Amino acid sequence: MKSIVWIKHASQLATLAQNSEGPRIKEAMNELSIIEDGSVWIEDGVIKAVGTTTELERKFNDRAHEAEITDASGHLVTPGLVDPHTHVAYGGSREREFEMRLEGATYMDIMNAGGGIHATTRMTREASEDELVEQSKKRLDSFLQHGVTTVEGKSGYGLDLENELKQLRVMKRLQDEHPIDLVPTFMGAHAVPTDYKGREEEFVELIIDEMLPAVADEKLAVFNDVFCEVGVFTPEQSERILEAGKMYGLIPKIHADEIEPYGGAELAAKVGAISAEHLLKASDDGITAMADAGTIACLLPATALFLREEAAKGRKMIDEGVPVAISTDCNPGSSPTTSMPLVMNLACISMRLTPAEALTAATYNAACAIQMENKTGSLEVGKQGDVVLWDISNYQELQYLFGVNHVKTVWKKGVKVVG
Ligand SMILES: [Zn+2]
16 A cells, blocks of 8 residues: 655645756845646655645646645645754753853853864763664754654764764664654764863874774764864864764765865865855855865855854855855754744845745755755655645745744655654
């Protein structure tokens, strides 16, 4: 018995379908390929047809009795959102640091005092695999509630071989046990652990000589990410770690120019990173280099807001031809949110993306940033039935009625998981 979902009469079916390879740039980010009175037919988790309701009725009316039909009259329907940058599998919580920052401490003050990433590292090391799975599942449930059906997740709260592998194994279990697709990234170079203070080079060698081979051996990650920042890893160290990862087939990503301009955007282009993250302080040359190399800018406006920093120059990046994706950066320190709708709102408000660009950045381009664009990120025949029905009628409202969760129904691989 086939499982069939038939969504009909969407006031706007934003398919995001285009006849082009790779991430969308410039004007193409505004093209949502909307079908009015749109319809989708999903069979055994895979999209079999997309078109107007009239077209699909002509094709499938004699099989209507086999389908679970949803009348989407008056509603916007989009692909499931994709979050291409999270640190979702962590232990503990850091609300006290939030309070400290409001009292005047900076993010780097807290980190240098053993808080920040170090605090989460302690709590993640202390937690068992089962405990981490349970905590993280709740966050993934919340992602689904906000219309997110695919998430990237990074290690980097283990910071030793055993605990980095533990964090990645937790993500592997989450991929098996939770409906969300979770794409894993190794990020051993997230911070220099406190016991390596003054011996940073030794830690870089540990990553290159022991962690990367072990991660590759167990096939626990697709990407290799580095926090290239003043006081964390230098551009030179970052380059060595990313080049070493490439030898094991791990694709580079880079946390770049978040706090200080440090040549991170330039390095992302140079090593052929699939994406560079944050980029609040990216230089003009760095932005040009990324446009030339086709490096995706993964922008995190909720993090900028939460740290009370000015957001990245999203408008300028799109105008200069950089493909832009957006993400929550879900993590316990600088962005403890799972709301991609809020991130889309902020992309418009604080980075001046258009409502259509923000949706592209949260679906198709986000999928490209984690090499999932052949499976999800747009509503096209052959892709997974990852679909969101919103309790609003058009895509402009999605960005305009901000700070509210408009998700009504979510299907993941053709299975209703919300609503
Ligand atoms: Zn991050």
